[in-house]
Amino acid sequence: MTGNKILSIQGLRTEFPTPHGPIVAVNGVDLEVARGEVLGIVGESGSGKTVLGLSAMGLIDLPGKVTAGRILFGGQDLTRHTEAQWQAIRGKRMAMVFQDPTTSLNPVQRIGAQMIEALQAHRDISKDAAKRIVLEAMVRVGINSPEERLLSYPHQFSGGMRQRVVIATALLNEPDLIIADEPTTALDVTVQAQILRDVRRLCQDAGTALIWVSHDLGVVAQIAHRVAVMYAGRIVEQGITNRLLKTPSHPYTAGLIASMPTNAKRGERLRSIPGGLPQLSNLPVGCAFAPRCAQASAACDVLPELVSTSAEHAVRCVSPLNEAA
Numbered sequence: 001m002t003g004n005k006i007l008s009i010q011g012l013r014t015e016f017p018t019p020h021g022p023i024v025a026v027n028g029v030d031l032e033v034a035r036g037e038v039l040g041i042v043g044e045s046g047s048g049k050t051v052l053g054l055s056a057m058g059l060i061d062l063p064g065k066v067t068a069g070r071i072l073f074g075g076q077d078l079t080r081h082t083e084a085q086w087q088a089i090r091g092k093r094m095a096m097v098f099q100d101p102t103t104s105l106n107p108v109q110r111i112g113a114q115m116i117e118a119l120q121a122h123r124d125i126s127k128d129a130a131k132r133i134v135l136e137a138m139v140r141v142g143i144n145s146p147e148e149r150l151l152s153y154p155h156q157f158s159g160g161m162r163q164r165v166v167i168a169t170a171l172l173n174e175p176d177l178i179i180a181d182e183p184t185t186a187l188d189v190t191v192q193a194q195i196l197r198d199v200r201r202l203c204q205d206a207g208t209a210l211i212w213v214s215h216d217l218g219v220v221a222q223i224a225h226r227v228a229v230m231y232a233g234r235i236v237e238q239g240i241t242n243r244l245l246k247t248p249s250h251p252y253t254a255g256l257i258a259s260m261p262t263n264a265k266r267g268e269r270l271r272s273i274p275g276g277l278p279q280l281s282n283l284p285v286g287c288a289f290a291p292r293c294a295q296a297s298a299a300c301d302v303l304p305e306l307v308s309t310s311a312e313h314a315v316r317c318v319s320p321l322n323e324a325a
């Protein structure tokens with residue numbers, strides 16, 4: 001990690017009250033992202049990835065609430081921001097791309113008009129100037145005949161092209177940070193791989209920090225410089241992508257790697273991690289993964305800290321694997 005960090009999340013906690021006690025979806029998360037860096041966040045469905053992204057964008061709706069921690073963005077603590085202050089930075093200095101493009105695209109408005117509006121909402125420029133920037137952005141994300149495509153409606157695009165439009169829109173105002181929440185999950189593998197490559201290049205060229213959220217470690221491995229593994233609302237391991245894939249320290253990371261399709265030998269069944277996520281409103285006192293872990297012992301009844309093993313690696317486990325690595 002360089003000193004050039006744009007986002008620093010410290011001790012973040014996000015809860016949803018229920019009659020059975022609060023669901024703690026994000027449970028003391030620490031994260032840092034530098035300019036031009038791609039951080040992957042991976043974990044099974046329900047581990048708190050989306051809630052973490054929404055929290056960092058100030059998009060948690062009541063009765064849900066960020067109850068602890070700080071979100072330092074460009075040196076300012078966003079948890080103290082008013083809604084008006086959030087609105088001034090959202091879509092401008094930070095943007096979010098969601099899994100379902102229908103949440104960000106208006107089905108009854110032409111693509112060009114939507115993108116021009118997104119630009120003019122934050123910049124005092126003429127419609128013609130905005131149109132020029134929009135056309136450039138469309139070309140950059142690989143949309144052919146952009147002049148024609150400006151006049152199309154969202155349903156006239158393929159799924160992959162729709163997500164390219166959403167990504168182009170997120171990039172329009174040259175944000176410092178983009179949080180992308182499984183935007184390619186519904187797409188086929190080839191289209192997904194092309195988009196991952198293009199987005200990574202665009203962000204690197206522009207110096208935009210990118211947080212890429214996915215349940216699929218294979219996807220995260222294609223795009224991220226570093227990976228944070230999330231389990232039951234907590235980061236259980238983080239490190240440089242290659243190192244993490246080669247020598248995982250947390251048994252949960254090892255389980256995710258073993259269940260990647262590319263790691264299955266021909267004819268062999270995929271090894272999925274047995275069991276399921278614990279209830280977030282009723283977490284075990286100790287390590288939340290212990291009930292599913294082959295390595296678990298009595299020592300796991302106490303919650304381990306996320307311990308740094310080097311400048312770039314940290315793990316939350318009392319008996320990590322590959323310790324000497």
Ligand SMILES: Nc1ncnc2c1ncn2[C@@H]1O[C@H](COP(=O)(O)OP(=O)(O)O)[C@@H](O)[C@H]1O
Pocket residue numbers: 016023025043044045046047048049050051052064280
């Ligand atoms: N608005 C909400 N109200 C109550 N619980 C929620 C809400 N949003 C998310 N959750 C809960 O928070 C947990 C984490 O969800 P989420 O962040 O969507 O997981 P992921 O994105 O990793 O699949 C889940 O148990 C989910 O049910």
Ligand SMILES: [Mg+2]
Pocket residue numbers: 049050051181
């Ligand atoms: Mg999600």
